[in-house]
Amino acid sequence: MLTVSHDPAAVESQLLGRELPCPRCEGRLRPWGFGTARVIRCGTPVESRWFTPRRARCRGCEATHILLPAEFACRRADHADVIAQAVELGAAQGLRHRKIAAILKRPESTVRDWIRTFKTNAPAITEAFTARVHRATAEALEFWPAPAKTAVANAWGMLMAHARVLSQLHGTAAGTVVTMTWHQAALFAHGPWFFSPAGWPDSVQHQPALPRQR
Ligand SMILES: [Zn+2]
Incomplete structure (x- = not known):
């Protein structure tokens, strides 16, 4: 799993431009379908929103990764x-x-x-x-x-x-x-593990997957 931009267009362009780093190796990610749709509880009062994450596959180690926009935290149902x-x-x-x-x-x-x-x-x-x-x-x-x-x-x-x-x-x-x-x-x-007990003390994402500014 990898935290990416909240802008889907930016993420697509990063995937196509081979700009997204694999969290496991030095490889780059390419598009690989979508993950399972899930409900996210947003705002106050609660408003439920469906969200389907993008999936990508590493050209190096061939592992697949869910791309989670920076609005979402792994294993948390809330925004x-x-x-x-x-x-x-x-x-x-x-x-x-x-x-x-x-x-x-x-x-x-x-x-x-x-x-x-x-x-x-x-x-x-x-x-x-x-x-x-x-x-x-x-x-x-x-x-x-x-x-x-x-x-x-x-x-x-x-x-x-x-x-x-x-x-x-x-x-x-x-x-x-x-x-x-x-x-x-x-x-x-x-x-994406930042807010979870599993994400510490070790860092999981070795480099930020920030999109380039246009
Ligand atoms: Zn890899």
Whole structure:
């Protein structure tokens, strides 16, 4: 599974241009039909949307991969915006999962799972994304977040810094300004397992599959 652009046309053009990297080897991906249709719960109040992911096959190792747009997280039935909002309300505003569940109109157990998973992964997230911010720019200091009180807030601060770095890098290449949310940037960098317990501590997606700016 690979996180790709939310724009299907951009993904098609990447597939045809052999621009999408295989998450397993150095090979490139080509179109290979579609995955199984699934329902995604979007927004507040909940609006269910059907979605059929694109599938691709590596020219090198011949493995097939589901291409998941940056709006979706692997093994989560809710839109990544909603999960990210829950994490943000918890990390930045310190709200408890019951309150967050009421705000987002989601089951308490679901929200508790999102928050717990993020909390468990927080130290690994901070470490991985600190390294990414360092690697990405010589002017990393400009983006450095101030230390926060909790591990969760520190992780979130570093993810915000990472999104700013990625937006700047991606924008500068084409002379345009790109704004990327922290969770889109995180999904692009780490892969669709970002919000799942299975995705940590090891990174799954070794290079971001960002489309070129036109
Ligand atoms: Zn491969």
